[in-house]
Amino acid sequence: MPNRLTAWIASDIVALTLREGALHVALVRRQAAAERGKWALPGGFLLDGESAEDAAHRELAEETGLEAAGVRLEQLATYSAPDRDTAHTTRVISVAWLALAADLPDAAAGTDAADAAWVPVEKALRMRLAFDHRQILRDGVERARAKLEYTTAATAFLPETFTLSDLRAVYAAVWGEDLDAANFHRKLTRADGFLEDTGEVRTGRGRPATLYRAGPATELNPPFMR
Amino acid sequence: MPNRLTAWIASDIVALTLREGALHVALVRRQAAAERGKWALPGGFLLDGESAEDAAHRELAEETGLEAAGVRLEQLATYSAPDRDTAHTTRVISVAWLALAADLPDAAAGTDAADAAWVPVEKALRMRLAFDHRQILRDGVERARAKLEYTTAATAFLPETFTLSDLRAVYAAVWGEDLDAANFHRKLTRADGFLEDTGEVRTGRGRPATLYRAGPATELNPPFMR
DNA sequence: ATAATAGTGTCTATAAGACACTATGAC
DNA sequence: GTCATAGTGTCTTATAGACACTATTAT
Numbered sequence: 414m415p416n417r418l419t420a421w422i423a424s425d426i427v428a429l430t431l432r433e434g435a436l437h438v439a440l441v442r443r444q445a446a447a448e449r450g451k452w453a454l455p456g457g458f459l460l461d462g463e464s465a466e467d468a469a470h471r472e473l474a475e476e477t478g479l480e481a482a483g484v485r486l487e488q489l490a491t492y493s494a495p496d497r498d499t500a501h502t503t504r505v506i507s508v509a510w511l512a513l514a515a516d517l518p519d520a521a522a523g524t525d526a527a528d529a530a531w532v533p534v535e536k537a538l539r540m541r542l543a544f545d546h547r548q549i550l551r552d553g554v555e556r557a558r559a560k561l562e563y564t565t566a567a568t569a570f571l572p573e574t575f576t577l578s579d580l581r582a583v584y585a586a587v588w589g590e591d592l593d594a595a596n597f598h599r600k601l602t603r604a605d606g607f608l609e610d611t612g613e614v615r616t617g618r619g620r621p622a623t624l625y626r627a628g629p630a631t632e633l634n635p636p637f638m639r
Numbered sequence: 640m641p642n643r644l645t646a647w648i649a650s651d652i653v654a655l656t657l658r659e660g661a662l663h664v665a666l667v668r669r670q671a672a673a674e675r676g677k678w679a680l681p682g683g684f685l686l687d688g689e690s691a692e693d694a695a696h697r698e699l700a701e702e703t704g705l706e707a708a709g710v711r712l713e714q715l716a717t718y719s720a721p722d723r724d725t726a727h728t729t730r731v732i733s734v735a736w737l738a739l740a741a742d743l744p745d746a747a748a749g750t751d752a753a754d755a756a757w758v759p760v761e762k763a764l765r766m767r768l769a770f771d772h773r774q775i776l777r778d779g780v781e782r783a784r785a786k787l788e789y790t791t792a793a794t795a796f797l798p799e800t801f802t803l804s805d806l807r808a809v810y811a812a813v814w815g816e817d818l819d820a821a822n823f824h825r826k827l828t829r830a831d832g833f834l835e836d837t838g839e840v841r842t843g844r845g846r847p848a849t850l851y852r853a854g855p856a857t858e859l860n861p862p863f864m865r
Numbered sequence: 866a867t868a869a870t871a872g873t874g875t876c877t878a879t880a881a882g883a884c885a886c887t888a889t890g891a892c
Numbered sequence: 893g894t895c896a897t898a899g900t901g902t903c904t905t906a907t908a909g910a911c912a913c914t915a916t917t918a919t
Contacts (some may be wrong), residue, residue, distance in 0.1 A: 415686040420648050422719070422732055460641040465719040465732070491717040493691040493735050495649070506648055506691070570914020577898080596882060598899060602643070606694050620889040635880085638861060802872080822909060824872060845870020846916040862909085866919100873914070880907080881918105886902070 420504040423471035425456030425546065427489065427553030428479060428512040430531060436557075436586050437531040438550060439477045443543055447500030452551065453543035455529070456507070465508040477529050479514055485569060486510045487560075489553055497545045509549045509564045511556055513569035561587055563636040565607050567626035574611055576622035577601065588639055600637065605629025650695035651682030651772065653715065654705060654738040654781030656757060657796045662783075662812050663757040664776060665703045669769055673726030680776065681755070682733070691734040703741055711795060712736045713786075715779055723771045730839040733776045737782055740797035787813055789862040791833050794853035801835055802848035803827065814865055815853035826863065832856025848855050 429441035438589055440452045455476040459468045469486050473479045489509040498505040533539075534554055538547065560566040567583045568575070581597050606628040614621035654665035666678045681702040685694045685707055695712050699705045715735040724731040758766075764773065786792040793809045794801070807823050827833055832854040840847035 415688055418648060418685040418687050418689065419645055421649075422644060422646050457717070459644040459646075461644050461719050461730075462641055463644065464721060465717060481918070488716050490714050491733065492902080493685070495688050504687075507718065508640060531679060576898085588769075593882065593884085594897090595884080595899070595901095600881085602899095614890095616890065618891065619852075621737075621901075622898055635864060636862065638881095740881095743872090802871085807900085819909065821872070821911080826908085828872095842917065843870070845868080846872075848871055860908065863909095868917105868919085870917085871915075873918100874912085875910105877910085878908085881905085883902100883904085885901085885903100888898075890895105890897085892895085 418504055420506050421501070421503055422459040422465065422468075423507040424459065424465045424472060424510060425454045425507050425528055425549060426469050426486070426510045427454060428473060428474050428477065428484075428513055428514055428552070429534070429557055429570075430514045432516055432517050432531055432585060434556070434582060434586055436534045437514055438534050438537050438553075440450070440530055440532050440537060440542070441476050442528040443486070448543035449601045451543040452537075452540055454509075454546045466510070469508075469510045473512065479517070484514055485620065486512050487556075489549070489556055491543055492549060493623055494545070507526070507544075509551070509553065511553045513557065513566055515572050517569060519602065550557055558587055562638055563633050565604075565627065565630050565633055572614065574624045574626050576624060578622060580625075588629065590639070604630070604633060644730055646732045647727070648685040648694075648842055649682055649731055649733040650685065650691045650692065650698060650736060651680040651733050651775060652695050652699050652712070652736045652738055653680060654699060654703060654710075654740055655783055655796075656740045656742050657761070657809060657812055658742055658757055658814055662760045662780070664760050664763050664779075665705070666756055666758045666763060666768070667702050668754040668845075673724065674769040677769040678758075678763075678766055680735075680772045692736070695736045699738065705738065705743070707842050708742055710738045712738050713782075714781055715775070718770070718771055718775060733770075733775070735779065737779045739783065739792055741796060751860060784813055784865070788864055789859050791830075791859055793857050798840065800850045800852050802841055802850060804848060806851075808842070816865070823848065829854070830859055833859065
């Protein structure tokens with residue numbers, strides 16, 4: 414008769430950002446013995462006394478320099494297939510998290526990872542990632558797409574102030590389709606609590622654009638369907 | 640310095656059904672030493688070689704008699720707070736699942752549970768459940784509510800064939816609000832792939848009602864908002 | 866006939882999408 | 893002035909919700 418399972422728990426993070434109009438994911442090159450050298454999602458094992466969320470924040474900071482304060486983590490799913498990590502004799506269960514981050518100056522390599530980089534999602538999905546991280550990445554991207562429909566999460570990809578064009582570029586990049594600028598403008602400025610007018614404008618090549626900051630709303634009702 | 644955590648993994652299931660127009664949840668009275676005698680969600684520890692989903696199906700069958708074939712499980716979330724189970728010295732992480740079930744003849748008590756019962760959700764939320772199961776139940780009910788908006792999951796609460804009144808009763812019970820019968824009828828019969836006309840009718844006190852079965856669609860687009 | 870439940874018609878208000886148009890800057 | 897980008901107006905079509913109305917059964 415089989416015995417009660419004893420397992421190690423990992424938190425792995427799908428950290429997404431926007432760079433040059435394309436969705437990117439944070440990847441690290443593995444230093445640990447298991448699957449060493451392969452690209453993987455940032456993450457690692459829970460330590461005594463830590464929750465899965467604690468570990469996700471810690472590993473994200475250690476491996477990519479993304480500090481806890483500026484990053485909201487949402488739980489994606491837990492991956493527990495018995496054969497998902499055959500490198501260890503101990504079973505490994507992974508709790509996956511989704512983080513949406515504003516573009517950073519550079520993906521700082523931390524202490525634990527030999528290398529950390531922002532990789533275009535399209536490219537990452539064609540790479541051989543460690544363990545089942547490709548599936549986790551797929552699930553994370555799909556969740557991000559869905560979140561843009563019914564929450565105000567898109568602003569998490571942008572700096573504190575941004576224009577409606579910036580915001581529209583987020584939707585275009587995550588959904589992979591362009592949106593009508595006029596209708597987008599009306600819809601989002603009318604969504605209660607999504608945007609706050611800063612009173613400032615940003616000048617550029619054309620007419621100056623109003624600068625907004627994220628409002629208090631987190632849900633988007635009615636949703637903004639693809 | 641803290642050490643890498645070794646944990647036991649549990650799968651706990653929020654199994655919901657409809658009885659007499661009210662949403663009910665399957666609860667079991669605990670037999671194990673930890674929190675013995677308290678009501679809890681059905682569930683238990685992963686055994687060697689099992690995935691969390693395997694364990695959820697096995698425990699659900701053992702403790703409530705709900706067999707795997709008829710029940711779709713959707714992962715809810717993983718609960719990993721260090722203090723969520725202080726009865727064991729080993730850390731316990733729980734993967735929670737949501738199951739929507741058609742009403743059954745009776746909640747059969749299985750071998751592992753001294754007692755198993757369908758309890759009205761309103762009542763269960765006011766009980767002192769074991770561990771953090773009240774929070775898990777809250778999260779499960781909220782997920783079920785959301786699922787009815789953008790999927791065809793409501794039919795999972797019904798037998799193979801059902802009338803539009805039956806289906807409307809599901810929405811009314813889960814959302815806690817009545818819906819206009821006329822608009823409900825139009826909306827759902829026009830939703831592509833939600834309903835298939837069986838050609839049969841069910842007679843009762845008034846005009847006979849068309850019997851439908853669940854169609855192939857799983858997503859509901861556009862969603863049906865509360 | 867009456868009550869009860871199933872189902873249709875229709876009107877109104879709201880929203881989405883297409884796209885013409887105006888506004889305001891850089892050059 | 894032109895070009896580029898921001899933002900508004902307006903028309904069409906689709907949908908939600910309210911609710912009057914018709915349909916078909918049991919009694």
